[in-house]
Amino acid sequence: MIIREAAPEDTEEILALTKVIGEETDNLTFGREGIPISADAEKVFLADTAKSDRSVFFERRI
Secondary structure, three states: OOOOOOOOHHHHHHHHHHHHHHHOOOOOOOOOOOOOHHHHHHHHHHHHHHHHOOOEEEEHHH
């Protein structure tokens, strides 16, 4: 398993994962549709997070 900082090019994989996770539990603010954000908005979020000195978003690869 590799854990690393997520990058904008990870957007599609991250959004797909939110759909899987949303289907597995009722304890989230989203369901099987995933998080209500566009791929473009997610890319901006990841880019902004990568530039920040106070934020980080990790991605896991198996």
